[in-house]
Amino acid sequence: MNAPFAPPPSFRAEALAGALARASTPVRRILDSALEGREIGRADGVTLFETEGADLEAVLRAADAVRRDRVGDRVTFVTVRNINFTNVCYMACQFCNFGVRKDAAGAELLSLDEVANRAEEAWNRGGTEVCIQGGLHPDIPGDHYRKLLEAVKTRVPQIYVHAFSPFEIWYGVRKSRMALRDFLADLKDAGLGSMPGTAAEILDTEIRLQLTRNKLSADEWETIIRAAHGVGLRSTATIMYGHIDGPAHWAAHIDRIRAIQKDTGGFTEFVPLGFIHERTRLYRDHDKARPGPTASENLKMHAVARLMLAGWIDNIQVSWVKLGPEMAQTMLDCGANDLGGTLMNESISRAAGAGHGQEITSAEMVRIIRAAGRVPVQRNTLYGTVEDFSDHDPAEIAPLVGRAAGVDPLAFLQRRAAQAAV
Ligand code: SF4
Numbered sequence: 001m002n003a004p005f006a007p008p009p010s011f012r013a014e015a016l017a018g019a020l021a022r023a024s025t026p027v028r029r030i031l032d033s034a035l036e037g038r039e040i041g042r043a044d045g046v047t048l049f050e051t052e053g054a055d056l057e058a059v060l061r062a063a064d065a066v067r068r069d070r071v072g073d074r075v076t077f078v079t080v081r082n083i084n085f086t087n088v089c090y091m092a093c094q095f096c097n098f099g100v101r102k103d104a105a106g107a108e109l110l111s112l113d114e115v116a117n118r119a120e121e122a123w124n125r126g127g128t129e130v131c132i133q134g135g136l137h138p139d140i141p142g143d144h145y146r147k148l149l150e151a152v153k154t155r156v157p158q159i160y161v162h163a164f165s166p167f168e169i170w171y172g173v174r175k176s177r178m179a180l181r182d183f184l185a186d187l188k189d190a191g192l193g194s195m196p197g198t199a200a201e202i203l204d205t206e207i208r209l210q211l212t213r214n215k216l217s218a219d220e221w222e223t224i225i226r227a228a229h230g231v232g233l234r235s236t237a238t239i240m241y242g243h244i245d246g247p248a249h250w251a252a253h254i255d256r257i258r259a260i261q262k263d264t265g266g267f268t269e270f271v272p273l274g275f276i277h278e279r280t281r282l283y284r285d286h287d288k289a290r291p292g293p294t295a296s297e298n299l300k301m302h303a304v305a306r307l308m309l310a311g312w313i314d315n316i317q318v319s320w321v322k323l324g325p326e327m328a329q330t331m332l333d334c335g336a337n338d339l340g341g342t343l344m345n346e347s348i349s350r351a352a353g354a355g356h357g358q359e360i361t362s363a364e365m366v367r368i369i370r371a372a373g374r375v376p377v378q379r380n381t382l383y384g385t386v387e388d389f390s391d392h393d394p395a396e397i398a399p400l401v402g403r404a405a406g407v408d409p410l411a412f413l414q415r416r417a418a419q420a421a422v
Pocket residue numbers: 089090091092093096097098099134135136167
């Protein structure tokens with residue numbers, strides 16, 4: 001086990017003071033206010049999203065300081081298996097390359113038994129959670145969602161089930177003709193622990209209409225999330241950015257998430273998800289679509305989210321699947337405090353062209369976190385501590401899906417160590 005390198009507090013304080021001194025007056029004023037614990041409004045959020053150069057550096061240092069104040073130096077991860085039970089979907093969202101028609105080559109609908117098998121395999125490899133999501137398959141009945149939960153919970157009662165986006169809930173409600181609250185309460189009764197707050201994309205009507213004609217509206221997304229929180233199902237909150245959107249949409253989205261949180265307290269974390277453009281119709285056909293966020297936009301999204309959500313949602317997750325492990329590690333210095341899940345199998349981002357592998361094992365998570373000078377902690381879905389790895393390492397296990405020869409997602413750590421030694 002290598003000793004972590006952690007910059008001393010005085011180094012960080014000097015870096016923050018220096019960055020603030022170099023920032024422009026309007027940006028410094030907003031950041032000083034945030035550092036004093038005051039809330040950043042939507043208009044100031046837009047200003048922070050538009051920063052560059054010295055102003056951007058000040059935003060990143062302020063976000064890192066607020067992160068340290070709110071959650072300290074622990075960086076968490078969860079051992080989870082993603083189970084995408086079907087890739088069949090009739091919605092045809094422009095940004096998605098995961099969903100296929102049911103007669104397409106490669107279309108699949110996993111049997112309940114197979115879903116249970118995968119959950120059991122995850123449990124046997126040390127997984128504490130399965131994250132179950134799928135497309136909107138035209139042939140599944142409304143009670144399919146309950147049956148998935150029953151199949152998993154009958155086979156592995158101890159595993160935590162985090163499942164079903166608000167769009168899937170909307171679909172299940174429509175198919176089952178149950179009231180929303182009853183449908184959610186029934187799933188909770190069948191073993192649902194919490195929900196991914198995906199399908200949020202950007203909570204802006206005009207942008208959503210361009211992303212997909214039929215997609216759940218921003219208001220419907222909020223109604224379902226509030227109802228879920230109301231029956232005691234907590235959820236994550238997400239944003240998908242870097243396509244046809246911009247700073248005004250991002251600040252409004254985070255402001256709306258914060259307003260929901262003030263009412264319900266049901267969000268566990270905020271997860272920025274950069275748009276993966278390869279192989280998507282949105283990028284191919286929309287003349288204003290961008291090829292995903294820039295590096296600077298990724299930095300700003302994690303940092304401004306930290307600053308705007310401080311005190312309301314204090315877990316800011318970075319997605320290594322979207323950004324890659326190296327960039328994900330960089331985000332830990334810019335406001336993020338959680339590396340998300342080990343995943344074991346990941347299908348959705350890979351289908352859209354992300355190339356960052358299907359799994360980072362617990363031992364690898366710990367190495368990434370420790371190399372960033374932080375304290376690695378395995379958490380459960382709701383951010384309770386499973387194991388603190390400050391003084392020991394997890395057992396080494398091979399990835400569930402073998403990697404191609406020569407593929408090492410942690411190769412960047414050696415490169416950085418070699419550069420630091422020069
Ligand atoms: S994003 Fe979800 S709802 Fe839209 S096409 Fe893909 S799988 Fe279907």
